[in-house]
Amino acid sequence: MHAYRSHTCAQLSAENVGETVRLSGWVHRKRDHGGVLFVDLRDHYGITQIVADEDSPALEVFERLRAESVVTIDGDVKARTPETVNANLPTGEIEVFARSITVQSAAEELPLPVFEEPEYPEEIRLKYRFLDLRRETMHRNIMLRSQVITSLRRRMTDQGFTEFQTPILTASSPEGARDFLVPSRMHPGNFYALPQAPQMFKQMLMVSGFDKYFQIAPCFRDEDLRADRSLEFYQLDFEMSFVTQEDVFQALEPVLAGTFEEFSGGKSVTPSGSFPRIPYAEAMLKYGTDKPDLRNPLIISDVTGHFAQSGFGLFEKIVGGGGVVRVIPAPKTNEKSRKFFDDMNNWARSEGFAGLGYVTRKGGEFGGPIAKNHGPERMEELYNELGLGPDDGLFFAAGKERDAAKLAGAARTQIAEQLELIEPDCFKFCWIVDFPMFEYDEELKKVDFSHNPFSMPQGEMEALETMDPLEIKAWQYDIVCNGYELSSGAIRNHRPDIMYKAFEIAGYSQEDVDTNFSGMIEAFKLGAPPHGGSAPGIDRIVMLLAGEEAIREVIAFPMNQKGEDLMMGAPSKADLRQLRELQLRVVEQPKNKPEGTA
RNA sequence: GCGGGUGUAGCUCAGUUGGUUAGAGUAUCGGCCUGUCACGCCGAGGGUCGCGGGUUCGAGUCCCGUCACUCGCGCCA
Numbered sequence: 186m187h188a189y190r191s192h193t194c195a196q197l198s199a200e201n202v203g204e205t206v207r208l209s210g211w212v213h214r215k216r217d218h219g220g221v222l223f224v225d226l227r228d229h230y231g232i233t234q235i236v237a238d239e240d241s242p243a244l245e246v247f248e249r250l251r252a253e254s255v256v257t258i259d260g261d262v263k264a265r266t267p268e269t270v271n272a273n274l275p276t277g278e279i280e281v282f283a284r285s286i287t288v289q290s291a292a293e294e295l296p297l298p299v300f301e302e303p304e305y306p307e308e309i310r311l312k313y314r315f316l317d318l319r320r321e322t323m324h325r326n327i328m329l330r331s332q333v334i335t336s337l338r339r340r341m342t343d344q345g346f347t348e349f350q351t352p353i354l355t356a357s358s359p360e361g362a363r364d365f366l367v368p369s370r371m372h373p374g375n376f377y378a379l380p381q382a383p384q385m386f387k388q389m390l391m392v393s394g395f396d397k398y399f400q401i402a403p404c405f406r407d408e409d410l411r412a413d414r415s416l417e418f419y420q421l422d423f424e425m426s427f428v429t430q431e432d433v434f435q436a437l438e439p440v441l442a443g444t445f446e447e448f449s450g451g452k453s454v455t456p457s458g459s460f461p462r463i464p465y466a467e468a469m470l471k472y473g474t475d476k477p478d479l480r481n482p483l484i485i486s487d488v489t490g491h492f493a494q495s496g497f498g499l500f501e502k503i504v505g506g507g508g509v510v511r512v513i514p515a516p517k518t519n520e521k522s523r524k525f526f527d528d529m530n531n532w533a534r535s536e537g538f539a540g541l542g543y544v545t546r547k548g549g550e551f552g553g554p555i556a557k558n559h560g561p562e563r564m565e566e567l568y569n570e571l572g573l574g575p576d577d578g579l580f581f582a583a584g585k586e587r588d589a590a591k592l593a594g595a596a597r598t599q600i601a602e603q604l605e606l607i608e609p610d611c612f613k614f615c616w617i618v619d620f621p622m623f624e625y626d627e628e629l630k631k632v633d634f635s636h637n638p639f640s641m642p643q644g645e646m647e648a649l650e651t652m653d654p655l656e657i658k659a660w661q662y663d664i665v666c667n668g669y670e671l672s673s674g675a676i677r678n679h680r681p682d683i684m685y686k687a688f689e690i691a692g693y694s695q696e697d698v699d700t701n702f703s704g705m706i707e708a709f710k711l712g713a714p715p716h717g718g719s720a721p722g723i724d725r726i727v728m729l730l731a732g733e734e735a736i737r738e739v740i741a742f743p744m745n746q747k748g749e750d751l752m753m754g755a756p757s758k759a760d761l762r763q764l765r766e767l768q769l770r771v772v773e774q775p776k777n778k779p780e781g782t783a
Numbered sequence: 784g785c786g787g788g789u790g791u792a793g794c795u796c797a798g799u800u801g802g803u804u805a806g807a808g809u810a811u812c813g814g815c816c817u818g819u820c821a822c823g824c825c826g827a828g829g830g831u832c833g834c835g836g837g838u839u840c841g842a843g844u845c846c847c848g849u850c851a852c853u854c855g856c857g858c859c860a
């Protein structure tokens with residue numbers, strides 16, 4: 186017989202009654218009745234009840250063994266009597282009578298219980314992640330992650346994509362985030378950078394003639410963390426040659442829709458081939474964000490024109506100063522108290538906005554200061570234009586366009602949540618397209634790239650030469666699901682002449698480009714195919730499918746919000762020998778910075 | 784860097800208007816128990832109320848500061 190087990194803890198059933206078996210696992214739960222004792226023995230696969238009585242040498246061993254100890258049991262499979270069958274357990278028709286027991290590893294008192302799953306502080310969960318991961322939900326999440334990755338990989342290879350590996354120790358890439366640097370021992374004073382994405386390499390693979398690349402790629406960005414963002418994360422990174430934006434969409438939609446359908450547990454998924462394409466400008470207007478949650482039925486409208494002349498002085502002033510007025514409907518709020526509307530305004534203030542105005546309407550009767558000053562006839566006109574009914578409220582976000590759009594977007598989410606309008610049990614995808622190529626940087630007082638400088642401008646050279654730079658769109662796109670940005674991507678600029686011209690508009694010379702991006706420019710001068718791709722975030726995909734609200738719940742060993750690994754104790758100080766080898770010295774910063782220093 | 788929330792036993796939490804020796808469940812330890820599956824019953828140990836300062840006759844509770852964790856903003860595709 187095998188040293189540790191003849192079966193797993195999920196394998197035995199009534200068919201095995203009478204067999205002698207060997208099981209190994211963790212003591213999940215122990216029920217000691219004195220002369221008889223039951224143990225739920227757990228492994229990766231499931232749970233089997235072990236029983237020991239005074240005829241078994243295992244009885245007194247189990248009596249002093251704590252939960253989560255690891256044991257090997259030799260015993261006989263016995264049928265349970267009908268009244269003792271546990272219908273909740275797949276192995277509930279049988280139990281194993283322990284003939285002998287070997288304690289492989291006795292557990293001390295636990296800092297957090299594995300059994301049952303109340304909320305625990307993340308600090309303790311992360312410090313004892315190996316215990317946390319034994320819990321059913323976490324175990325299931327991590328298994329789901331593996332299955333999702335397997336499915337994504339299969340769907341990509343089925344479409345003719347080839348998986349590649351690209352360097353982890355590399356040079357700084359031209360993404361916008363802060364790099365992680367790794368000192369080089371052989372080149373003191375020089376540093377590798379960890380990839381923020383394998384961007385340059387995948388483009389180089391296209392130039393190398395490989396046509397369709399993908400990789401489950403680790404990426405590193407040294408920026409502050411969020412619930413859906415960590416220092417390191419994985420992307421389904423892919424790139425294709427001789428493609429238009431439409432080709433990229435047609436390649437990715439079946440992969441995402443297929444994977445979501447496979448693992449959504451019956452929730453509806455936007456079908457492949459019908460992901461809506463929403464231009465960036467439209468998204469900012471209608472949803473107040475470039476990552477709209479389409480489960481939310483509310484649509485923002487611009488009503489600036491209505492308030493150019495208005496009895497409501499504040500809006501008139503804002504509009505006169507070049508600002509805008511946006512509105513978010515609050516359908517069927519006639520029964521809502523004044524507190525509901527005031528609370529929304531307080532919420533907006535707590536979020537750092539100036540405030541959120543509102544109009545109430547009950548049975549056609551308008552209420553609130555905006556309606557009063559603007560006048561009921563003009564309100565009626567506005568309502569008719571917006572297609573709103575006699576019992577619909579209306580919230581107002583006014584200010585500079587950027588601020589008003591942002592407030593309206595946040596309010597749209599808040600209102601829909603309060604009114605429980607978010608459609609449950611579905612995954613709604615959309616593409617955000619036509620991102621602007623350039624934007625005006627208010628701080629630097631100059632035109633700069635708005636996203637990635639290596640995207641192809643729509644209209645190519647002609648657009649760069651003839652159009653207002655701020656009007657030029659890029660072949661740049663994001664894919665969004667339920668309000669989460671899953672990826673961004675682009676058709677790349679593979680033409681050195683267009684590259685130079687684009688950088689010239691942003692204020693960089695040909696020499697700047699040659700110096701900073703020599704490898705890429707060189708490659709593009711020696712025969713580069715038109716190409717493009719995208720890179721959906723794996724952690725966010727699994728998070729959505731697992732129904733979790735933080736990617737930490739689908740990462741086996743995540744960091745806390747300060748970027749610390751509490752289990753391994755990273756980051757940690759380097760010892761002097763290591764530093765000497767690298768010719769580095771740590772310069773301590775004074776804790777209390779005197780005024781005027783950076 | 785900034786704003787919100789949280790911090791009481793190993794863990795989850797309660798703690799009234801500022802008032803006796805800070806409680807419960809769970810876990811741990813000891814005792815009893817032959818059919819449980821959240822087993823049950825009896826008992827015990829376990830506390831810098833995050834930390835520091837202040838107000839007060841008296842602070843877990845009020846005030847100020849600070850730290851930790853977390854959510855968000857900035858930042859970041």
